Amino acid sequence: MVLSIGVIYSLPNLYPAKPAIQIAYTDSGKSADQILLNQVTEILEDRSVVVESVGLKDNNIIAKFNSFDDQLAGKAALQRVLLDRAVVALNLEPSTPQWLRDIGGGPLKLGLDLSGGVHFLLEVDIESALDNRLESLLNEYRKKFRDEKINVESSRKSNKDLIFSFISDEDYNKALRIFSDDNITSLGTPLYDLRPNSPRNLVEIAYSQNAIKEIRDYAVGQNLMTLRNRVNELGVSEPIVQRQGSSRIVVELPGVQDTTAAKKIIGKTANLEFRLEAASTTSRLRKEEFDFQDERMGSAFLEKNIIVAGDRVTNASSGFDESGFAQVNITLDMQGGRAMQKATNGNIGRRLGVLFVEQKNKSVLTKDADGNDVIEQTSYVTKEIISLATVQAVLGTAFRITGVGSPQEASELALLLRAGALAAPMKFVEERTVGPSLGKENIELGVRSIIIGLLSVIAFMFFYYRWFGLAANIALFANVVLITGFMSLLGATLTLPGIAGIVLTIGMAVDANVLIFSRIREELKAGKDPQTAIQEGFSRAFVTIVDANVTTLIASVVLYAIGTGPVKGFAITLSIGILTSMFTAILGTRAIINLMYGNRNIKELRV
Amino acid sequence: MNFNIPFMNYRGYATIGSLVLLLISVGSLSFKGLNLGLDFSGGTLIEVSYEEAADLVDIRDLMTNNGFDDFQVVNFGSNSDVLIKVADKNGNSQLGDVIYKFLLEADPATELKRIEFVGPQIGSELRDQGGLGMLVALGMILLYVAFRFQYKFALGAVAALAHDVVIILGLFSVFSWDFDLTVLAALLAVIGYSLNDTIVVSDRIRENFRGERGFDPDEIVNHSINQTLSRTLITSLTTLLVLFALFFFGGDMIRGFSQALIIGVLVGTYSSIYVVANMLLGLSISQDDLAIPEPEGAEFDDMP
Numbered sequence: 001m002v003l004s005i006g007v008i009y010s011l012p013n014l015y016p017a018k019p020a021i022q023i024a025y026t027d028s029g030k031s032a033d034q035i036l037l038n039q040v041t042e043i044l045e046d047r048s049v050v051v052e053s054v055g056l057k058d059n060n061i062i063a064k065f066n067s068f069d070d071q072l073a074g075k076a077a078l079q080r081v082l083l084d085r086a087v088v089a090l091n092l093e094p095s096t097p098q099w100l101r102d103i104g105g106g107p108l109k110l111g112l113d114l115s116g117g118v119h120f121l122l123e124v125d126i127e128s129a130l131d132n133r134l135e136s137l138l139n140e141y142r143k144k145f146r147d148e149k150i151n152v153e154s155s156r157k158s159n160k161d162l163i164f165s166f167i168s169d170e171d172y173n174k175a176l177r178i179f180s181d182d183n184i185t186s187l188g189t190p191l192y193d194l195r196p197n198s199p200r201n202l203v204e205i206a207y208s209q210n211a212i213k214e215i216r217d218y219a220v221g222q223n224l225m226t227l228r229n230r231v232n233e234l235g236v237s238e239p240i241v242q243r244q245g246s247s248r249i250v251v252e253l254p255g256v257q258d259t260t261a262a263k264k265i266i267g268k269t270a271n272l273e274f275r276l277e278a279a280s281t282t283s284r285l286r287k288e289e290f291d292f293q294d295e296r297m298g299s300a301f302l303e304k305n306i307i308v309a310g311d312r313v314t315n316a317s318s319g320f321d322e323s324g325f326a327q328v329n330i331t332l333d334m335q336g337g338r339a340m341q342k343a344t345n346g347n348i349g350r351r352l353g354v355l356f357v358e359q360k361n362k363s364v365l366t367k368d369a370d371g372n373d374v375i376e377q378t379s380y381v382t383k384e385i386i387s388l389a390t391v392q393a394v395l396g397t398a399f400r401i402t403g404v405g406s407p408q409e410a411s412e413l414a415l416l417l418r419a420g421a422l423a424a425p426m427k428f429v430e431e432r433t434v435g436p437s438l439g440k441e442n443i444e445l446g447v448r449s450i451i452i453g454l455l456s457v458i459a460f461m462f463f464y465y466r467w468f469g470l471a472a473n474i475a476l477f478a479n480v481v482l483i484t485g486f487m488s489l490l491g492a493t494l495t496l497p498g499i500a501g502i503v504l505t506i507g508m509a510v511d512a513n514v515l516i517f518s519r520i521r522e523e524l525k526a527g528k529d530p531q532t533a534i535q536e537g538f539s540r541a542f543v544t545i546v547d548a549n550v551t552t553l554i555a556s557v558v559l560y561a562i563g564t565g566p567v568k569g570f571a572i573t574l575s576i577g578i579l580t581s582m583f584t585a586i587l588g589t590r591a592i593i594n595l596m597y598g599n600r601n602i603k604e605l606r607v
Numbered sequence: 608m609n610f611n612i613p614f615m616n617y618r619g620y621a622t623i624g625s626l627v628l629l630l631i632s633v634g635s636l637s638f639k640g641l642n643l644g645l646d647f648s649g650g651t652l653i654e655v656s657y658e659e660a661a662d663l664v665d666i667r668d669l670m671t672n673n674g675f676d677d678f679q680v681v682n683f684g685s686n687s688d689v690l691i692k693v694a695d696k697n698g699n700s701q702l703g704d705v706i707y708k709f710l711l712e713a714d715p716a717t718e719l720k721r722i723e724f725v726g727p728q729i730g731s732e733l734r735d736q737g738g739l740g741m742l743v744a745l746g747m748i749l750l751y752v753a754f755r756f757q758y759k760f761a762l763g764a765v766a767a768l769a770h771d772v773v774i775i776l777g778l779f780s781v782f783s784w785d786f787d788l789t790v791l792a793a794l795l796a797v798i799g800y801s802l803n804d805t806i807v808v809s810d811r812i813r814e815n816f817r818g819e820r821g822f823d824p825d826e827i828v829n830h831s832i833n834q835t836l837s838r839t840l841i842t843s844l845t846t847l848l849v850l851f852a853l854f855f856f857g858g859d860m861i862r863g864f865s866q867a868l869i870i871g872v873l874v875g876t877y878s879s880i881y882v883v884a885n886m887l888l889g890l891s892i893s894q895d896d897l898a899i900p901e902p903e904g905a906e907f908d909d910m911p
């Protein structure tokens with residue numbers, strides 16, 4: 001029974017993957033529909049490209065082909081017509097029959113070391129996300145106190161604290177009340193660490209641990225979404241964008257060949273900020289100077305207050321205005337729209353700047369207390385104005401920037417805006433790129449070593465144990481089938497170390513049978529009749545087998561917990577292998593031996 | 608096969624042999640250290656493939672001319688495949704792309720096989736995690752064996768494992784083989800494997816202690832080892848068969864892995880015979896230690 005399930009679920013791996021094309025709308029919010037489907041079918045017919053099937057799958061259209069030549073012809077034809085309205089990506093589709101798919105069957109997922117592609121690990125810089133939050137919090141309170149007519153003597157940000165001081169006791173108490181009223185997060189826990197100092201009319205606030213956690217989760221979640229959008233623009237099939245730990249994000253792009261381009265788009269660790277240009281009368285404390293290439297001075301002053309950050313941008317596209325000049329259309333979300341409306345109301349005629357914030361890393365070699373060289377990694381931020389345009393009306397959720405230069409520049413700006421900005425800067429902390437040829441080579445080598453390993457073990461077992469060896473071999477073979485079946489069923493990923501795990505299991509799986517057989521031999525030697533010897537051999541070896549396997553299982557579970565990527569793959573195949581090998585070696589072999597020797601009166605037994 | 612080798616008569620030699628190996632290993636580990644692979648050291652690695660045999664001197668010159676000073680250029684697998692390692696301490700993730708670009712300019716037929724970049728903080732995290740994982744695994748196994756057998760067996764088992772792990776690490780250190788994540792994985796697999804062996808032997812020792820009253824512990828242990836010897840050898844042999852298949856046919860990326868495991872299986876087989884038995888006798892195991900018979904075997908008799 002278990003074996004037949006194993007066989008069924010390992011079946012999909014026998015069907016070869018077919019060349020396919022994946023088509024999706026460039027706008028990641030829009031999923032593929034019947035209209036696009038009809039269009040794709042039409043284009044392929046027009047160009048008389050032989051296609052096996054075209055259909056909707058998830059949010060994409062998948063066209064399958066019989067040959068790689070057809071696939072390439074199809075891609076060229078589709079790209080020529082659809083242009084940049086849709087992302088057309090080459091792909092491999094499993095040709096699993098429908099009935100297998102209906103019961104959840106599918107081929108093994110290949111890890112990056114087998115399929116080729118890129119793996120990135122990015123770290124979200126939470127510190128700077130916090131810094132940004134504090135900065136805008138400071139502005140929020142300054143405004144609030146102004147509205148409430150509370151006199152603030154001084155207000156400033158100091159490291160991770162905001163410090164407010166007040167002249168009169170009355171103002172101090174009013175302000176304190178405002179702080180306490182605000183002091184709650186969406187979860188009902190305190191938002192701030194509030195440290196009032198009544199003799200000096202001073203209030204210090206900092207974010208509480210819970211609030212920091214919330215900010216971190218928000219920043220990582222936002223960056224995750226932005227990265228997903230960027231990855232979608234790449235048109236990669238089955239990408240992985242996942243959070244890892246508290247502040248890291250894993251990006252895996254299987255099958256990507258042009259890794260430099262991929263990295264360029266993923267790695268755009270850029271953030272955007274919309275800020276008003278500072279008036280010449282603005283106090284130096286409220287404005288900042290940034291580089292701006294288009295300005296004669298090479299720089300311009302912007303207010304410190306951030307109206308909207310790039311994470312509020314929901315869409316941006318390039319187009320042309322009435323007089324034929326390039327422009328960028330921007331859409332903000334509701335909250336962003338409200339903030340923009342508030343900020344531009346009464347500021348028509350002033351200029352609105354778009355600030356491009358980029359995170360870069362620098363390392364310095366220093367000596368620690370013991371005189372050892374240590375690397376101190378510091379990241380620094382560059383900020384540059386990419387657009388400074390006059391506000392011509394009160395802006396809302398949708399507005400446009402004109403005078404952005406050439407259509408080319410407009411579309412670049414739109415891409416930057418659209419790809420969404422990050423809630424916090426990120427940096428690469430790990431990268432692994434596997435070229436497609438190496439992936440293919442690894443599969444071949446892996447399969448070859450499985451076959452050679454399996455054959456040599458089978459040969460050895462047969463020559464050493466004869467008929468019993470044959471039973472063990474059948475069980476061994478069943479074990480390999482079961483491992484593949486369960487891995488497919490669980491949706492586990494096969495990596496090169498994973499293949500090594502299978503090979504290792506093949507070698508170790510016979511152990512259980514060897515144990516059983518040597519027990520049977522001993523029982524025979526002790527003068528028991530063959531049937532009893534078989535019985536006894538199985539049952540006495542059982543405890544040993546369980547003990548021996550549980551401990552190996554412990555080691556592989558630990559390995560799974562500490563390992564990453566490929567090593568996790570090894571731990572998975574090893575664990576599955578241990579479980580299936582116990583099953584096949586104990587129950588499988590016994591069934592076969594019963595078939596061979598059961599219900600028969602055997603006089604002599606050779607083990 | 609029947610064996611009757613007086614293993615325990617050579618206990619003394621085995622102890623000395625083990626101690627010498629352990630001393631060499633610990634010495635090499637503390638003075639020379641491990642040749643940490645990219646996963647643990649951090650840095651950038653790039654593998655490229657040429658159509659013909661690659662000129663390593665040319666590539667080295669190219670690297671130097673482009674301002675690199677701390678790097679290694681070696682053949683990997685065949686003489687047309689080249690592996691370049693840059694010990695970059697700055698965590699610059701662009702180096703791989705930069706190097707590939709100028710290699711491509713020098714020879715347009717250069718094919719990129721892989722680029723790996725591991726930031727310095729990831730490297731040190733993996734080091735800590737790996738060490739911790741190893742300790743956790745050993746600790747959990749100690750508990751399981753203590754629970755299933757008896758603490759003297761647990762100490763014996765863990766001593767055997769520590770013995771195997773230290774000797775493998777020692778060999779990697781002495782020969783300066785690359786120690787990377789796959790080797791760590793192999794090390795944990797060795798723990799599993801060697802334990803497997805150890806448990807089978809311990810299981811038999813326990814059984815014989817309960818069954819054969821009136822013998823001297825030395826004889827019982829020796830008898831048990833001989834009884835399980837054919838199984839120990841056969842399993843080691845089949846495992847070695849597949850490991851050699853991996854070593855010779857599995858490609859360069861898992862050569863270190865299979866190397867560690869081959870050594871592990873050999874050392875593990877030895878340690879399950881000598882280290883555990885030595886420890887048990889050293890801790891003067893006696894019948895009283897195993898007095899309470901557990902209900903075993905009987906309940907499984909009606910298995911299909």
